[in-house]
Amino acid sequence: MPTILIVEDEAAIADTLLYALQAEGFATEWISLGRDALARLDAGGIDCVVLDIGLPDLRGFDVCRELRKTSDVPVLFLTARSDEIDRIVGLEIGADDYVTKPFSPREVATRIKTILRRTARQATSPTPATIAGLTLDRAAGRIACHGQALTLTRYEFLLLAELIEHPERIFNRAQLMDRVWQDALDTDERTVDTHIKTLRTKLRAVLPDLDPIVTHRGLGYSLCRIPSCA
């Protein structure tokens, strides 16, 4: 039974969530302060965090950023303000998803189930990983598309490898810069678009009708598990 930690200072909201998540078969814990939540998470055993942004002691953003130094536990943000959404998707804070207040508890439960399914799949994905007909052998520095080896530059390889290892996760440009261009600090975010473009051209040579790379307007890019939906 997955354990969900709810970090929320408003008791009424926390109560509603606790009730709804328990009804869906989750074990639940509730903490109202960011620092207490970090201490609890440090102890382990939490499968997903529902994290309010407006906490009395720390901002939810800071809790998440701190948490990401040591943990990959999924984080679902609760936000009351639309301008906070821009920060959630625009910053490298490692959130998995968000819901806006007021929300339906059922919606939160559904999002958590989706996140947990996704992380479970990632944990069990075989090596080398094959997603959407793309087979990644990171150790050998090779990616094949339906068995046909792709000729990629170093950064094209690193970029596509990152997408293959996290299918259906939306990366914004800053996140891809951080993960792929770690040793090239003078490049800018348009570099990501340029490399996505050349990757698409190379993939199109093998897959004329399918584009496994999905552009999410204003958000970033993801790799589609089933490229026919692209």
Ligand code: CA
């Ligand atoms: Ca709050």
